[in-house]
Amino acid sequence: MALRDVESSRTPHRTRPPLAGSARVTGLAALQRSAGNQAVARALTVQRRALTPPETTAAIAADRGLFDSLTVRVLQTITGVPTAGHDGVIGPVTVRAISDRQTARGLGDNGIVDLATMDRLVPETLANGRPEHGIQLVLDFFNLATRADVLTVRHSAGASTFDGLRMVGPIPVPVFTPGATAFESGGLRVVTVGDAAFTSATTLRDAIQRELARPAPAAGPAAATPTRLTAAQATTGLAFTRARYADERSVRAIQGLVGAPVTGAWDVATIQFVAEAQNTAGLAVDGKIGPITTENFYTRLIAAGSPNAALRLLVDFFDLTDDGNLLTVFFDPTVTALASTDFRPSEPVRVRIGPNALTLPFSGAVHNIAHELEHVRRLREGITTAATHEFLGEALEVLSIGLPEEPLDPVNPTHDAFIDDATRCLDNFLLMPVADRRRFRARFIAVRRKVFQRIDAGTAAQRVAHAGLRARYAAVVLP
Amino acid sequence: MTALVLRLAVAENDRVRVTLVNTGASSVVVAGRLAIGYADSTDREIYAELRDPLTGDVVGGQARLYHRAPHSADDLRTLLPGREIESVFRLDEWYTRPAGELELRVVYDPAAVAARFPQVENVAVVSDPVRLAFPRAGTG
Numbered sequence: 001m002a003l004r005d006v007e008s009s010r011t012p013h014r015t016r017p018p019l020a021g022s023a024r025v026t027g028l029a030a031l032q033r034s035a036g037n038q039a040v041a042r043a044l045t046v047q048r049r050a051l052t053p054p055e056t057t058a059a060i061a062a063d064r065g066l067f068d069s070l071t072v073r074v075l076q077t078i079t080g081v082p083t084a085g086h087d088g089v090i091g092p093v094t095v096r097a098i099s100d101r102q103t104a105r106g107l108g109d110n111g112i113v114d115l116a117t118m119d120r121l122v123p124e125t126l127a128n129g130r131p132e133h134g135i136q137l138v139l140d141f142f143n144l145a146t147r148a149d150v151l152t153v154r155h156s157a158g159a160s161t162f163d164g165l166r167m168v169g170p171i172p173v174p175v176f177t178p179g180a181t182a183f184e185s186g187g188l189r190v191v192t193v194g195d196a197a198f199t200s201a202t203t204l205r206d207a208i209q210r211e212l213a214r215p216a217p218a219a220g221p222a223a224a225t226p227t228r229l230t231a232a233q234a235t236t237g238l239a240f241t242r243a244r245y246a247d248e249r250s251v252r253a254i255q256g257l258v259g260a261p262v263t264g265a266w267d268v269a270t271i272q273f274v275a276e277a278q279n280t281a282g283l284a285v286d287g288k289i290g291p292i293t294t295e296n297f298y299t300r301l302i303a304a305g306s307p308n309a310a311l312r313l314l315v316d317f318f319d320l321t322d323d324g325n326l327l328t329v330f331f332d333p334t335v336t337a338l339a340s341t342d343f344r345p346s347e348p349v350r351v352r353i354g355p356n357a358l359t360l361p362f363s364g365a366v367h368n369i370a371h372e373l374e375h376v377r378r379l380r381e382g383i384t385t386a387a388t389h390e391f392l393g394e395a396l397e398v399l400s401i402g403l404p405e406e407p408l409d410p411v412n413p414t415h416d417a418f419i420d421d422a423t424r425c426l427d428n429f430l431l432m433p434v435a436d437r438r439r440f441r442a443r444f445i446a447v448r449r450k451v452f453q454r455i456d457a458g459t460a461a462q463r464v465a466h467a468g469l470r471a472r473y474a475a476v477v478l479p
Numbered sequence: 480m481t482a483l484v485l486r487l488a489v490a491e492n493d494r495v496r497v498t499l500v501n502t503g504a505s506s507v508v509v510a511g512r513l514a515i516g517y518a519d520s521t522d523r524e525i526y527a528e529l530r531d532p533l534t535g536d537v538v539g540g541q542a543r544l545y546h547r548a549p550h551s552a553d554d555l556r557t558l559l560p561g562r563e564i565e566s567v568f569r570l571d572e573w574y575t576r577p578a579g580e581l582e583l584r585v586v587y588d589p590a591a592v593a594a595r596f597p598q599v600e601n602v603a604v605v606s607d608p609v610r611l612a613f614p615r616a617g618t619g
Contacts, residue, residue: 129571336514337545356548368546375544386520389544413551420549424521431519 051099051111059095059111066113070324071140073348074133075113078125083346083382088324113141118201126198131155132327132350135193138204144212148248148264150189151308152330153208154350156180159194179207184306186256187216188249190330223259228275229287234268237275237287242266244289250316253309254289257297291317291404295362302358307331311353314366318403320373325349325380329369331358338368338416341375343389346382351375356414363404364415367397387431391440394425398447408458408466422451423469426476437479448473483507483558485587485606489570492611497525497585498565499604501558507600510592511556513566514547515573522547524592525566528584529576532610539576550592555599578615582608 051059067075069088076086079097095111103109105120113121118141125134135153139146146153159180165172178196181189189211197207229237245251248264255262260273271287278285281296289297294317301310308331314320315329327348332340335354342349351372360368371393378392397406398421410417429437429444437444451473455466482503488496501507516523520541529539556564570576570583585606593601 337547339546341544343541343544371546372544386517386541386544390521393544393546410548410551413553414548416546416548423549427521 051096051109055110056092056095059099060090060092062112063090063095063098067137067140070327070348071136073325074136074327077347078121078128078130078133086346115201122201122204123198126155126195131193131195131198133348134198134201134204135208136327136348138201138208141201142205144205144208146212149187149216149252150191150212151184151249151312152328153191153193153211154328154330155194156192157195159192160196177207177210178203179211181211181214183216184253184256184309185301185304186249186252186254186262186309187219188252188256188306188309188312189214189216190308219256219262220259222261223273225260225269226272226276228279228285229272231268234271234275234287237271238266238268240288240290241271241274245313245316247312247316249309249312253301253306253312254297256309257300257304257306289317298362298365307353307358310358311369314369315373318366318370320370321377322373323377323380325376326351326373329353329372331355338414339372341372341379343379343386345379345384347379349376349379359412359414361407361411361415363406364417366403367400367406367421368416370403371397383436385433385436387428388433388436388440391425391428391432391436392443394421394428395440395443395447397421398425398450400450408454408462418454419466419469422447422454422473425451426469426472429476434479441478444476444478448476481507481600481602481604482560483509483587483600483602483604485585485604487583487585487606487609489583489609489611492613493570494567495527495570495583495585496565496567497587497606498563499558499587500563501560504560506560507558508596508598509556509558509564510550510554510587510589510599511564512550512554513564513587514550515566515568516545516547517541518586518588520545521591522549524550524589525568525585525587527570527574528586529574530582530584530608532580532582532608538581539574542571542573542575549595552596555592555596576613578613581611581613583611584608 072090073086073088076094079101081094081097085093098113099109099111102117107116107120118137122134122137125131132155135155139153160176160178161180163175163177166175178194180192183189191208191211193204193207197204251266252262252264254274255270258273258277260270274289275285275287278293283293283296294313298310298313301313311329311331325348327350329351330353332352333355335352337354338357339354340352353368357365357368374393374396375389378389383389398418406418408418410420425447452470455463455470458466482501484500484502486498486500497513499509499513510524513524516526518526528537530536531538558564587604589599590601593599
């Protein structure tokens with residue numbers, strides 16, 4: 001292929017400096033022979049003009065108005081901003097990267113993310129194995145409303161829905177749209193979009209909007225509001241519960257579960273339904289959704305086929321934070337491990353929870369998500385060593401600060417009990433680079449203290465069974 | 480010398496079917512879960528190696544952080560002579576890789592399981608390489 005074929009796919013800019021003489025062309029030809037057209041294109045892109053200061057200022061102002069911090073980090077990732085610059089803030093480096101990307105794609109090069117730029121970026125996210133980036137861009141760029149009743153919008157290659165028949169002349173032709181929606185408790189949506197939706201930003205937007213517009217299943221006839229609690233008790237229960245559950249989706253999930261009208265807002269009527277559910281389950285009847293009632297509701301949501309709603313409850317109640325680095329957390333039946341997080345340091349990532357996690361005891365389920373969200377936070381820090389991530393995730397579980405304690409030993413074959421966390425914590429600590437062992441030395445000491453406490457407090461049989469692990473911890477020489 | 484053999488079949492450059500076969504004359508206890516992971520990770524029984532077929536250099540890397548329970552006694556399998564077990568994983572799900580030609584090997588490594596269950600034959604088995612070709616991206 002001739003060099004001009006690479007050039008012809010790019011939009012010449014009137015102020016772009018000319019390629020500098022025959023020596024440069026010869027160099028590019030050599031590069032093309034050795035590394036291909038893509039390398040040539042990259043080399044040529046580097047030659048593009050810089051944005052002028054006024055252009056940079058204008059692009060920063062325009063792009064800052066378009067995206068939130070999480071999406072900016074997605075944008076910084078896919079436009080090739082160096083990882084140290086993945087700060088979630090649109091600045092000169094980011095608009096320069098956008099401008100470079102625009103130039104390489106034959107678009108205008110003003111650094112402003114317009115629809116044409118989005119239409120090029122979104123298909124590339126799928127081609128590059130990062131469809132979740134395309135989804136995040138589209139949700140934010142088009143300001144699609146997903147906070148109230150959407151648990152996740154995620155990619156699933158073959159997602160589609162039969163949407164009726166279309167007449168082509170006299171022949172009825174089935175119409176399939178590239179998305180699907182499953183509804184969980186409280187009419188909460190789990191939206192999937194298929195490969196075919198990623199033709200452009202516009203088609204992806206349309207696919208998501210179509211799913212957001214699907215009517216939720218009609219609620220059953222409203223039951224009369226129970227009167228288990230006095231007005232004062234209900235008010236107390238309301239204040240308690242409101243302080244612990246801040247996410248509207250949690251409210252909807254619980255309202256759907258207990259048969260209250262689904263409004264997405266806490267009210268005394270919902271608390272009366274909660275109290276009725278507590279009574280039915282044999283729990284203390286106070287309308288307060290604390291850890292015991294949360295466990296009961298979590299288990300019931302799983303049993304009712306609402307795994308994503310159940311996960312939402314755990315994240316909300318235990319205030320499991322992600323430091324703005326989580327694209328989405330969702331139940332994925334294809335995940336064979338308990339959970340899986342994209343190993344992409346300095347990028348926003350997804351967490352997927354597998355079916356085995358739903359069989360864990362409550363404390364294990366909480367630990368499972370908390371462990372993954374520790375990965376999410378540490379990935380934002382840019383930690384690149386897998387062993388360090390796993391040490392930190394297991395350390396969080398061992399220490400259990402703000403989390404329910406796990407049993408010392410497993411309760412079923414897929415359960416990851418305290419002793420398993422402690423074993424893995426040590427194994428990974430020993431695999432960590434020395435610099436990371438120094439950095440997290442205090443964390444290891446705290447873990448070791450906790451491991452000793454838990455083993456020493458076990459039964460005689462447990463102390464014997466775990467004496468080897470205790471000895472391994474004791475033998476660690478800290479750097 | 481072990482009688483265990485690891486065979487690979489790769490569909491669509493992505494779906495890797497791993498079959499552990501007992502080719503010997505006596506039974507062998509194996510870590511039957513055959514869960515995929517990485518050479519340096521825990522709670523896995525198999526892992527892949529991706530190499531440049533020209534240089535032999537390891538290429539690609541770890542695509543996931545995963546959380547899995549340890550191999551349990553329930554997952555141990557006694558392979559009678561001639562019997563086999565299999566497992567499937569998606570290469571792109573678990574490994575990052577460059578475009579171009581690659582050689583894929585899978586390693587069955589039951590060392591961690593054998594440390595807990597001494598009846599497991601503690602020997603690593605490496606599959607024959609399978610050559611894969613992944614198209615390079617366009618001209619951008």
